[in-house]
Amino acid sequence: MRWLLLKDLQILRRSPLQAVLLVAYPVLIAVLVGLAVSRGPEKPRVALLNEVPANARVSLSGTKLPSANVQRRICDKVECVHVHSRDEAVAKVESGDVLAALILPEDLVNKINSLSTLSPGTPKVEVLVNESDPLKAGIVDDRIEALLAQANLTLAKRIAAEGGKYLNLVIRGGDLPVLGGGIHILGLQASAHILEAIEPALPNGPLKVALSQVTEFANQAGENLDIAGPLINRLAQPITVEKVAVGGSSPPLETFAIAVAATLTLAFVAVLLVAGSLALEREENAYPRLTRGLVSARALLGEKVLLGVVVGLVVTILMLAGLTIFVPLEWSRFGLWLAAIVVGGASLATAGAALGAAAREVRAVSLLAFMVTLPVAFLSLVPSGTVGQGLYDVIKVITALFPFKPALEAITSALEAGNGGIGGPLLHLAILCIAYAAIARLALRRFTRV
Amino acid sequence: MQARGLVKRFGDREALKGVGFSAEPRELVAVIGPNGAGKTTLLSILAGIQAADGGEVETGDGTVGWVPQQAALYRRLTVEENLLLFARLEKHEDPSASVEEMLDLTGLRERRGEIVARLSGGNQQRINIAIGLLSRPSVLLLDEPSVGLDSRQRARLWEFVSALAGRGTTVIFSTHDIQEAERYGNRVLVLADGEALFDGPAEELREAVRREAPEAADRDFETAFVAYLHHRGH
Numbered sequence: 001m002r003w004l005l006l007k008d009l010q011i012l013r014r015s016p017l018q019a020v021l022l023v024a025y026p027v028l029i030a031v032l033v034g035l036a037v038s039r040g041p042e043k044p045r046v047a048l049l050n051e052v053p054a055n056a057r058v059s060l061s062g063t064k065l066p067s068a069n070v071q072r073r074i075c076d077k078v079e080c081v082h083v084h085s086r087d088e089a090v091a092k093v094e095s096g097d098v099l100a101a102l103i104l105p106e107d108l109v110n111k112i113n114s115l116s117t118l119s120p121g122t123p124k125v126e127v128l129v130n131e132s133d134p135l136k137a138g139i140v141d142d143r144i145e146a147l148l149a150q151a152n153l154t155l156a157k158r159i160a161a162e163g164g165k166y167l168n169l170v171i172r173g174g175d176l177p178v179l180g181g182g183i184h185i186l187g188l189q190a191s192a193h194i195l196e197a198i199e200p201a202l203p204n205g206p207l208k209v210a211l212s213q214v215t216e217f218a219n220q221a222g223e224n225l226d227i228a229g230p231l232i233n234r235l236a237q238p239i240t241v242e243k244v245a246v247g248g249s250s251p252p253l254e255t256f257a258i259a260v261a262a263t264l265t266l267a268f269v270a271v272l273l274v275a276g277s278l279a280l281e282r283e284e285n286a287y288p289r290l291t292r293g294l295v296s297a298r299a300l301l302g303e304k305v306l307l308g309v310v311v312g313l314v315v316t317i318l319m320l321a322g323l324t325i326f327v328p329l330e331w332s333r334f335g336l337w338l339a340a341i342v343v344g345g346a347s348l349a350t351a352g353a354a355l356g357a358a359a360r361e362v363r364a365v366s367l368l369a370f371m372v373t374l375p376v377a378f379l380s381l382v383p384s385g386t387v388g389q390g391l392y393d394v395i396k397v398i399t400a401l402f403p404f405k406p407a408l409e410a411i412t413s414a415l416e417a418g419n420g421g422i423g424g425p426l427l428h429l430a431i432l433c434i435a436y437a438a439i440a441r442l443a444l445r446r447f448t449r450v
Numbered sequence: 451m452q453a454r455g456l457v458k459r460f461g462d463r464e465a466l467k468g469v470g471f472s473a474e475p476r477e478l479v480a481v482i483g484p485n486g487a488g489k490t491t492l493l494s495i496l497a498g499i500q501a502a503d504g505g506e507v508e509t510g511d512g513t514v515g516w517v518p519q520q521a522a523l524y525r526r527l528t529v530e531e532n533l534l535l536f537a538r539l540e541k542h543e544d545p546s547a548s549v550e551e552m553l554d555l556t557g558l559r560e561r562r563g564e565i566v567a568r569l570s571g572g573n574q575q576r577i578n579i580a581i582g583l584l585s586r587p588s589v590l591l592l593d594e595p596s597v598g599l600d601s602r603q604r605a606r607l608w609e610f611v612s613a614l615a616g617r618g619t620t621v622i623f624s625t626h627d628i629q630e631a632e633r634y635g636n637r638v639l640v641l642a643d644g645e646a647l648f649d650g651p652a653e654e655l656r657e658a659v660r661r662e663a664p665e666a667a668d669r670d671f672e673t674a675f676v677a678y679l680h681h682r683g684h
Contacts, residue, residue, distance in 0.1 A: 003538045014526040285522040288499050292516060294539040
């Protein structure tokens with residue numbers, strides 16, 4: 001078997017394009033995944049025209065609220081390109097220099113302030129989008145809507161907080177600042193206390209009864225308005241989200257991305273190499289000569305699987321080593337990595353052998369292997385709930401029949417603790433390995449026809 | 451080597467219908483017949499690649515070397531790497547010495563380091579045969595060894611094969627070229643539609659053709675042979 005393995009490695013060495021692809025592919029994947037997981041998404045460039053006067057403040061009942069720093073908040077979320085006129089903003093959007101333009105009109109604060117008057121206006125901001133690219137338009141819509149929702153929430157909280165202060169003043173009393181001076185507000189609670197103190201001094205009669213009613217009203221109003229305070233605060237954000245994880249834990253996104261990259265690399269190397277190498281035996285007419293007493297079909301199959309595992313292991317480990325430039329990996333779990341890659345590689349390699357035994361030509365086999373591996377890999381990444389239940393059940397069955405998904409689960413589990421047990425996926429891979437080896441062995445019988 | 455009553459069926463089609471013959475050491479036996487006559491099937495059964503549905507094959511004590519019609523070697527490896535691989539798989543005690551021996555035998559010593567894909571068809575066929583010889587066979591089966599070779603390459607190939615037979619190897623080769631069979635075969639086995647029509651020396655075949663197809667006796671041997679097959683119902 002070792003001479004056949006040596007022969008296959010010599011052939012691999014003689015095919016520079018194939019060898020370069022085998023090395024370059026995982027390096028490329030490693031760099032792309034590394035960059036993707038180590039750098040956040042780029043902020044979209046948005047032109048910002050802020051025509052609101054610098055000293056304009058939202059006021060409530062004549063009291064100016066502190067600045068909400070809307071411009072800073074916007075520029076935290078997007079890369080702001082400050083422009084000085086609407087025409088300049090339009091030009092930048094049309095030229096593609098920016099994804100969109102956000103225009104805060106001069107009267108924005110006045111319109112907001114009018115909301116608490118008898119003639120409320122409608123505060124508006126203007127968003128300019130180049131709709132020629134639906135993808136960009138969608139991204140901008142989402143970002144701007146999120147920004148405006150956040151701005152509305154901040155504003156609503158400020159208003160609710162100010163409203164709460166006034167309510168507190170009515171209940172507990174205090175000083176109300178007006179025109180640089182202040183007015184003392186007695187408050188419902190103090191009023192009730194004063195009335196309660198006066199009441200015993202009054203003679204029985206209609207005046208005492210009336211005073212008693214006013215005292216009771218002051219007490220009840222104070223108590224009920226105390227409850228209204230939290231209600232006003234909740235109005236700004238009536239629903240809050242409490243996330244509870246049910247049904248297992250998901251791996252961190254970085255770990256999952258690395259596991260996907262490693263499994264893809266392993267799958268392509270193992271499946272394509274083994275399928276192509278087995279088909280080459282047939283294309284070179286060597287199979288009948290080899291199995292005429294020199295090696296058994298089973299030994300030849302074993303050699304091909306070993307080739308896929310060895311090359312797949314080397315390339316995948318190189319890729320993971322490359323990723324450590326970008327993301328720290330737990331090398332202390334190297335033993336588990338090896339187990340996952342070797343068992344996953346063996347299972348993928350036997351699947352490759354089954355595919356390789358299906359066609360006579362290397363090119364046809366390579367195409368077949370690619371056409372099977374890529375869609376199965378894609379289907380294996382479809383999360384539950386994103387498609388209909390019936391379709392998801394079909395996807396689950398398909399992905400369970402090919403070793404990609406269990407290999408992904410095993411590698412995810414091996415990379416980091418707390419990503420689920422590795423035993424289940426390894427057992428699944430072992431079963432698939434036996435099944436595909438049996439299929440490949442049966443398919444190899446076709447090779448003997450001369 | 452002796453074969454008796456060989457039968458092979460592919461579904462309803464009977465590829466061999468009770469074919470039998472024998473071959474002695476140093477003998478060159480040409481198996482001749484039109485395409486689809488059963489030549490490759492017969493050789494693959496003699497080689498043990500396929501099992502016969504009936505009949506038996508005796509090979510004596512020695513091994514049987516098989517050289518398929520299309521070169522069965524690795525075109526991306528060098529001449530030497532191919533020979534070394536198969537010598538190792540044959541479990542030779544000294545594979546390197548066997549390689550040297552085969553390089554001398556094929557006359558390809560100068561080209562030992564060349565990738566096989568860059569060699570001519572004739573040279574590829576010589577390596578193909580050399581690999582078949584690595585098992586040190588007492589019987590060598592060659593399936594249409596001269597297909598795709600030019601006349602100069604053919605001449606060199608037959609010189610090489612004749613030398614093997616001269617050293618004691620029994621050589622059984624298939625061909626659809628009647629002149630090649632007549633020129634290089636000590637004996638000729640004529641197959642048509644899975645039947646053995648003739649088994650004997652080439653001169654006797656000429657006599658049989660003249661006797662059974664007298665109207666074509668004055669024509670060239672190939673034309674006369676086709677007329678002979680026609681007379682025999684093929």
